[in-house]
Amino acid sequence: MKKQSNTQQTPSYYKSIPIGVVGIVVVLGAFYLYITNQVAVQGYAIREAENQIAQLKQSNNQLRIQEAELKSLYRIEEAGKRLNMFEPVQVSYIEESGPIALR
Numbered sequence: 001m002k003k004q005s006n007t008q009q010t011p012s013y014y015k016s017i018p019i020g021v022v023g024i025v026v027v028l029g030a031f032y033l034y035i036t037n038q039v040a041v042q043g044y045a046i047r048e049a050e051n052q053i054a055q056l057k058q059s060n061n062q063l064r065i066q067e068a069e070l071k072s073l074y075r076i077e078e079a080g081k082r083l084n085m086f087e088p089v090q091v092s093y094i095e096e097s098g099p100i101a102l103r
Contacts, residue, residue, distance in 0.1 A: 069075060
């Protein structure tokens with residue numbers, strides 16, 4: 001005599017559920033890694049831009065100091081002496097009254 005099995009066969013779609021879950025987990029894991037990588041890359045780019053801004057600010061401050069030194073009265077007087085210029089002794093102004101447009 002043959003024994004009858006009381007177990008029922010599981011439908012085939014129940015067998016595909018674990019594969020689908022694994023697939024979803026893999027896709028979500030890959031998406032998570034992609035997003036994490038993008039955030040890291042953007043953070044690095046931001047840090048590089050901040051470093052460049054700091055360097056440009058420092059360079060700008062040095063250029064302002066250099067500008068102030070070049071505009072100083074002492075520097076202008078020294079340049080005048082090197083060019084054999086002299087300081088005027090007597091200054092006279094010309095006043096002209098005539099057809100000049102006034103504001």
